[in-house]
Amino acid sequence: MSVLTPSSQVLQRHEALFSGKHLLVAGDLHDDYVLQLNTADTKVHCSQFHIYSNLQARCKKSHIEFGLLPTESCYENRDTLIYYWPKNKLEAQFQLACLLNNLAKGCDIFIIGENTTGVRSAEKLLSEFGSIQKIDTARRCSLYHFHAESRLAFELDEWWSQYDLQLDDMTLLVSTLPGVFSYKTLDAGSDLLLNALAQQTDLIKGRVLDIGCGCGVLSLFAAKINPAIELISTDVSAPALFATSKNLKDNLINADVIASDVFSNVEGRFDLIISNPPFHDGKETNYNAAETLIRESKNHLKINGKLCIVANSFLPYPKLLAEQFKHVDVIAHTTKFKVYLAS
Structure with a gap:
C-alpha cells in the first residue's frame, strides 16, 4: 500500500496547501499518502473495508473510520477536505452531496481523480454551488479546488434505487445505493448463478456464506429457498453492506452481515x-480477492462442503480450482459466464 496512486502523486506536488490544516479525507483512496501529510490533524473516512484495515494498521493514532458515510465526529473542526473521486460518477455525487451538506462553510475542498473516471464532470456538477477551479493536470489526473457558497441538500432516502427480482414463483424487492454492484438491475453473472442454484436447491443447507454480497441478492435467494440456513453475508464495501442489511430486513430474513476482506473477519x-x-479494484483488473477466495475456501468448508461461484468465461479460474479441489464441475454456462461447483 506504500506505492502512491497517480492521484496521490498529483497531491504530492501541492503538499504546502495542506500544511497545518485540520484535514478530512474521503472518497476512493487506495494508498496511505494522506497520513504522511504535515497537517495539524487528519481524519479519514473509508467506505472500503480493506483500505480501512490497511490504514488502521499503519497509523492507529489517526481518526480513521469505516462506514457508508462519515459520522458527525469526522466533520468536527475540519477546515480542509481532500476527496478522491471514485470510478462511479453517481457514487461521487452521492458522497459529495453528503460531505458538502455537513462541512462548515468556508472549508477548502480539493477534488482529485483520474481523468478516465470522469473527474472532470466535477466542474459542471459543482459550478452552481460555488466557485471551482482546476489547479493541476498531471499523471492523467485532474485536481480541483472548490469553495462552497451554498450547501448541497442531502437526504439518504432519495438515493435508493429499487427493482423487483422475479425467479420462478419468487418475487424479491431489491434496494441498492450508488456504488453498489448491480445498482439498477441484476447482473448477468449473478442471474446465471441464481438459476443454477435453483436447479440444485439441495446445496443450500446448514451454514451458508455469501462472499462479496453486493446488495445481497444471492443471500436473499438462499434464505428464501431454505429459511432454516444460518446465513452470513460479507463484503468490503460499506454501501453494499448497508444495502444488504436493508434488503434482508425488508424481506424478513435474519442473517449476520459482516465487513470482511474475503475471509479476514469470517469464523467457522x-x-x-x-x-x-x-x-x-477501482478501475484496475485485480484477481486477488477471487484467488484468495478459491485458495482459502477449503479451510472454511466443512467435510463435503461446497464452493459455488460464477465468473466470466475468460478468467483463469479453472486451473486454480482444480489445484485446490478434488471435484470441479461447470453446472451452468453462457457465452460469457460459467458457474463452477467445487468440492
Missing part, C-alpha cells in the same frame, strides 16, 4: 460458500 466452517467474486 460452512456447508456452502457462494460468490460472484469481483475482479476489479
Whole structure:
C-alpha cells in the first residue's frame, strides 16, 4: 500500500496547501499518502473495508473510520477536505452531496481523480454551488479546488434505487445505493448463478456464506429457498453492506452481515460458500480477492462442503480450482459466464 496512486502523486506536488490544516479525507483512496501529510490533524473516512484495515494498521493514532458515510465526529473542526473521486460518477455525487451538506462553510475542498473516471464532470456538477477551479493536470489526473457558497441538500432516502427480482414463483424487492454492484438491475453473472442454484436447491443447507454480497441478492435467494440456513453475508464495501442489511430486513430474513476482506473477519466452517467474486479494484483488473477466495475456501468448508461461484468465461479460474479441489464441475454456462461447483 506504500506505492502512491497517480492521484496521490498529483497531491504530492501541492503538499504546502495542506500544511497545518485540520484535514478530512474521503472518497476512493487506495494508498496511505494522506497520513504522511504535515497537517495539524487528519481524519479519514473509508467506505472500503480493506483500505480501512490497511490504514488502521499503519497509523492507529489517526481518526480513521469505516462506514457508508462519515459520522458527525469526522466533520468536527475540519477546515480542509481532500476527496478522491471514485470510478462511479453517481457514487461521487452521492458522497459529495453528503460531505458538502455537513462541512462548515468556508472549508477548502480539493477534488482529485483520474481523468478516465470522469473527474472532470466535477466542474459542471459543482459550478452552481460555488466557485471551482482546476489547479493541476498531471499523471492523467485532474485536481480541483472548490469553495462552497451554498450547501448541497442531502437526504439518504432519495438515493435508493429499487427493482423487483422475479425467479420462478419468487418475487424479491431489491434496494441498492450508488456504488453498489448491480445498482439498477441484476447482473448477468449473478442471474446465471441464481438459476443454477435453483436447479440444485439441495446445496443450500446448514451454514451458508455469501462472499462479496453486493446488495445481497444471492443471500436473499438462499434464505428464501431454505429459511432454516444460518446465513452470513460479507463484503468490503460499506454501501453494499448497508444495502444488504436493508434488503434482508425488508424481506424478513435474519442473517449476520459482516465487513470482511474475503475471509479476514469470517469464523467457522460452512456447508456452502457462494460468490460472484469481483475482479476489479477501482478501475484496475485485480484477481486477488477471487484467488484468495478459491485458495482459502477449503479451510472454511466443512467435510463435503461446497464452493459455488460464477465468473466470466475468460478468467483463469479453472486451473486454480482444480489445484485446490478434488471435484470441479461447470453446472451452468453462457457465452460469457460459467458457474463452477467445487468440492
